[in-house]
Amino acid sequence: MSELSVTERRREVRADDPVLRWVGAVEVEHGAGWxxxxxxxxxxxxxxxxxxxxxxxxxxxxxxxxxxTDAGMVGGRLVVGPDVEDPLRVDLVVDGELVDSAPVGADGSFRFAGVVAGEKTVEVWLPQFGDVGLAAVEVDEAARVWAAPDEGRPRLVTYGSSITHCRSAASPARTWPALVARELGADLTCLGFGGQCHLDPMVARTIGDLPADVIVTCLGINVYGGGSFTERSFLPAVLGLLATIRDGHPTTPLIVMSPIVCPDREDTAGAGGMSLAFIRAQVAEAVRLLREHGDEDVRLLDGLDVFGPEQAHMLGDGLHPDADGYAHMATSITPTVRAALDTAEV
Structure with a gap:
């Protein structure tokens, strides 16, 4: 049992207490009080x-x-950076089910009252966007807290842009990667980096080093906006990224998703001289070439099948899905991930 301090009829578990298992992080940083x-x-x-x-x-x-825990109340405190402007939310998942979502107060506090009684496994999902750290988790004064074992669930790793980071999702556990993972009973590691999916070789190596039973990469939209590749270099870069991932995961199911619809970019050249339609075709070509050369565990997921012209009204700013759009993406992506997990050696 962890040693807990009692404050105002609540028990506080510091964020660096080993009773808390951090999930979804590659590494954990422990600072002064956060x-x-x-x-x-x-x-x-x-x-x-x-x-x-x-x-x-x-x-x-x-x-x-x-x-x-057997707590009837779960709460906590965040340390929030000075430049955070987005309203922040924290989600509570109990025994694999999303049961509540709470706003973060001006003092960084959040609280879930009326939590189901009895022993349970609790997941506190932190805000998906912004400079935040966790100071502590709080429970009822009389509640017990213990380390929850790793249940050995299948592991889903996702890599992509802001459309995988999901800033405008309804809450942290309702991004499309989180929705897919929860539907399939998988443990998620989300490497969605808003504006920063540029096929970095070291990111590919990181993915190769992570435990994974299925991997989803969503490639192309940041390349369009950032001009990080050209017609000459984009296809080789995609092949190199996927081959580097394969060094660490030779037979893990690897789903490669091309860009979802973006009406203003489909036929207009971006900073690297490529239209979004061309980028989408090149992602498909990379998958075709890998399969032609013997990789039977890589498969294409056409972004237009995930979120196409019929869903364009759910692009809040013409580029990023809104909360309903991310939920739609999850519904569209889940069958492909489920099929991949069915073939994986978990």
């Missing part, structure tokens, strides 16, 4: 150039703390 997950290896962060990428990697998309 902890946060990193979605790239903090111990080697110097090998991931670019402050924008590092800033996104320090955000908590898909990161949660897991513990066992």
């Amino acid at each position: 902890s946060r997950g990193w979605r790239l290896p903090l111990s080697r962060i110097g090998l991931f150039p670019g402050e924008a990428l590092r800033g996104r990697a320090a955000m908590q998309a898909g990161v949660r703390v897991v513990f066992g």
Whole structure:
């Protein structure tokens, strides 16, 4: 049993207490009175150039703390950076089911009252966007808290842009990667980096090093906007990214998703001289070439089948899905991930 302090009829579990299991983080940083997950290896962060990428990697998309308790109230405190403007929410998942979502107060506090009685496994999902850390989790004064064992669930790793980071999702556990993972009973590691999915070789190596039973990569939209590749270099870069992932996961099901619809970009050249339609076709060509050369465990998921012209009204700003759009993406993606898991050796 962890040693807990009693404050105002509540027990406080510090974020660095080993009774809390951090899930969805590549590494965990413990600061002075706070902890946060990193979605790239903090111990080697110097090998991931670019402050924008590092800033996104320090955000908590898909990161949660897991513990066992018999508490009827669960709450906690965040440490919030000064530049955070988005309204923040924290989600409560109990025994695999999303049961509540709470706003974060001006003082960083959040609270879930009326939690179902009895012993249970609790997951506190941290805000997916913004500079935040967890100071502590709180439970009823009389409640017990214990370390919840790893249940050995299948492991889903996702990589992509802001459309995988899901800033505008309804709440942290309702991003499309989180919805897919929960529907399939999988443990999620989300490497969605808003504006920063540029096929970085070191990110590919990180994915290759992570435990995974199925991997979903969503490629192309940041390349369009950032001009990070051209017609000459994009296809080789996609092949190199996927081959590097394969070094660590030779037979893991690998789903490669091309960009979802973006009406203003479909036939208009971006910064690298490629239209979104061309980028989508090149992603498909990469999968075809890999399969032609013997990789039977890689499969294409056409972004237009996930979120096409019929769903364009759910693009809140013409580029990013709104909350309903991310829920639709999850519904569209789940069958492909389920089929991949059915063939995986979990």
